[in-house]
Amino acid sequence: MIRILLITLISFYWQCSFTQGSDRKLLFIGMDGCRWDALETAATPALDELQSHAITNIDGLTEYPTWSATGWSGMLTGVWHTKHGVTENSFTGANYAKYPDFISRIEAYQSDLNTYSVVHWSPINTNIVQSVDTEVNVSSDLAVKEEAVRILTDLDPDVLFVAFDDVDHAGHVHGFLPTASGYLDAIEITDGYISEILSALHNRPGYAHEDWLVIVSTDHGGISAGHGGGTLEERSIFTIFSHPDINGIRNSRTIRTSTGIFNEAQFQPGTFASPIDQSPFLFGENQDFTRELWVKAWVYSEDPAFISNKDWDRGYYKGFVISAQSGQYWKVNIGDGTDRLDIQGGFIEPGKWHHLAVSFDRDGWMTAYEDGAVVGFAPMEKIGTIDAGLPLVINQDGTTTYAIDFDGSYKDIRIWNAVIAENTLVRWANVPITPDHPNYHNLLANWKCSDGTGNQLKDSSVHANHCQVTGSVNWKTNQSDTFRIFDYSELPRITDNALTALGWMCVPVQSVWDLDGKNWLEACDQTFVNHYSVSSSMTIFPNPAGDDFTIDLSDFGDVKQMLIYDFTGRFIKRMMPDNNSGLSKIDISDLHKGLYLLKADNGENVKVVKVVKK
Ligand SMILES: [Zn+2]
Incomplete structure (x- = not known):
């Protein structure tokens, strides 16, 4: 009896591992001490291109004190200093054992993922990041870029975190100001590095079948030639959550x-x-x-x-x-x-x-x-x-x-x-x-x-x-x-970066983790299957399907979007039907074989059908 159960479990496991759907990956880029108003003044074609397919929040907030150790800790752990404990660059009082960084949480959830952290400011790796497959500490932003390009070109990363530091250095020398040309120069150089990293990403042989989210954020702003205090200029941060399926949206504060x-x-x-x-x-x-x-x-x-x-x-x-x-x-x-x-x-x-x-x-x-x-x-x-x-x-x-x-x-x-x-x-x-x-x-x-x-x-x-x-x-x-x-009540906090990264990688966030941020993207809904009763009134043919199938939407009205989830409820991709009120052909050539759930949404009602990719 036990043996039969074990065999059943193994076969279930195999079935699940074949139904992972498309291949989610994460590139997370941190820029130390980058003010948004300066970034907007600088010429940044790479970041502009990312924003054209991103939820960009130009008015995010971090907390006082605005030290790097505090900011990076909030960004990576998803909790405030009240939990991670770091209020100075000495890292005294750090509680990363209880509140680890998002990379460590991804590793704990799925240790077979390949994770990399490449940083110029080494305390990010030596202090904050607890568990990562490959930790690279280098002494220049140029070297950060070269390592990131090498990893994307020669290796198979699932999560790549990179942290640049020169923009902050330039702020301390020239001033953290949109009028300080030395500060703007540093932002433009970093943008050039990001451009090369994105080229390496897009040139990956398997890129068409990989599903990359790119996050860009900063640990704090600055004022005159420093930071650490509580001014809005120091507390302001930005977040960019970029994915090819996102139409560019920009959120900013409301002024009342x-x-x-x-x-x-x-x-x-x-x-x-x-x-x-x-x-x-x-x-x-x-x-x-x-x-x-x-x-x-x-x-x-x-x-x-x-x-x-x-x-x-x-x-x-x-x-x-x-x-x-x-x-x-x-x-x-x-x-x-x-x-x-x-x-x-x-x-x-x-x-x-x-x-x-x-x-x-x-x-x-x-x-x-x-x-x-x-x-x-x-x-x-x-x-x-x-x-x-x-x-x-x-x-x-x-x-x-x-x-x-x-x-x-x-x-x-x-x-x-x-x-x-x-x-x-x-x-x-x-x-x-x-x-x-x-x-x-x-x-x-x-x-x-x-x-x-x-x-x-x-x-x-x-x-x-x-x-x-x-x-x-x-x-x-x-x-x-x-x-x-x-x-700022509807705008992101620095802690949202970690939550969005975890959400994207489909790590089920436990309430006992007591995280403070929120996920800005469609959740991987692990309980999706239980939330919606599967509808029989939407017809799909052929089913099982090959590289595409046809869906009959004529009984459902004007479909706004269709979302595909895998067997575990993990969100895979968003599509628009080519004919949203009749017969529509759906391309699933990028999906692995397995069972999927297709959710159609007409703005009022949701219908779900099962589809098998053979
Ligand atoms: Zn910093």
Whole structure:
């Protein structure tokens, strides 16, 4: 009995191995420190050609801190530093054993695949990539290109990862700027290398029967001649997911603007404001909360507080502060008397309104946003009680005597006793709160700072907990300005690269892996067979088929697309019928022999038929 079962299993295995369908392969190209606006300014014919058949996301995000080790770790593992643990180039705290790179996960799933990793910055291989068949460390981008061409020409790779480094070097020398010719030159040289690698790919003898996805991305951007900080220029990344079947699509951020007439509350140096009833703002050890405000600053120095309930002399003291920081930056800090947590934000351009928001998920992350875009986040469960017995104060710390004063304007300060989700936050950041806001009942206070006169900031929430001003506000009435919010909520994060690579290679992603990114391509649906009942009302002939078959779509209406899956539910290819409402001939000459599922989609309904390639 056992012997029969074993034979059955073996024959089943053989059947499966014959039904793998076309040959999925992956070329993943990383360019260190490449800003999209510079890439667009440079002449990059190879990358342009890839984009003509790609989902190109020009406004992706990575996280603060924007070091290479952090960025490459997020790109390759599909998780943030909160899991992979790497926040500096020393790789201290790395947890790749629990959160390995996508190449190692592909190897673990299907060890017979041939995997290669060719890098110029060797820590990618020596630290991040755990398990790869062939690891190549070279000392120049030219050598990266030559190795990649050799592997594609002489060998049989299934996954080839290459990482260039010279664009980052050029940024550090010439500036990470679309106006720095030395930086643009480096991007153009890299594009030339990519062109040669793609030629080697297309010239592979078996290319017609291979199915290559090409991914291109970067680990971080840069500003002036560096990176590591939290500015949008440093956090911005791009992703290109290129495949011959994809018609070029480009996704970019949405800019939400609102223009209004308002009374501007300009705080004179030394002026501060504090709500009359402090009791709603004692958040203790566990209460989640979110704070948001618009601020307009002039040139400042050191770290005056925008809003705080702590003694800001020490970062570990109990309480929180959103403050300015030297260099025209801002930051958020929270402490419990022992531990502290800090996230550095981006630029507060002089004379321009900026929206700052921080949500505090007490058993999760503290997340900082600037103008709608996530700046950074950090796990905060170790932070205990934050009540120091000091009041909540606007434009000072909780002592009201912090030595550094700030002179600037505030607008629409909001405090919530909940974590406001990113898409809600961006949708409401520059429009007035109404009862339609999904967290309306969590709004503890909303000081619009548009009163126009007097020494109170009226609370427009249901609580009417007004702020008393100490000092003087310079009311500038009937001002007009534009309030700009960047909506990145639907755009990729750097972690999506790994998820898309795993998805393409049909590695079933387990929920216990706890990955953070998402797959941008059609999923390999392992449970496909169970999801759709197989239809008998669509006729295929002949079946079994040779290099092609004819399908009768006349009972199904206007077919938008047809997708072919293999026996295991793995997505193989997308096709358009040549006649989408009648008899249509389908070419399957590129498929291996075996059982396939053909899914036809008319935009409303889906029908599935089995087809056998003999
Ligand atoms: Zn880098």
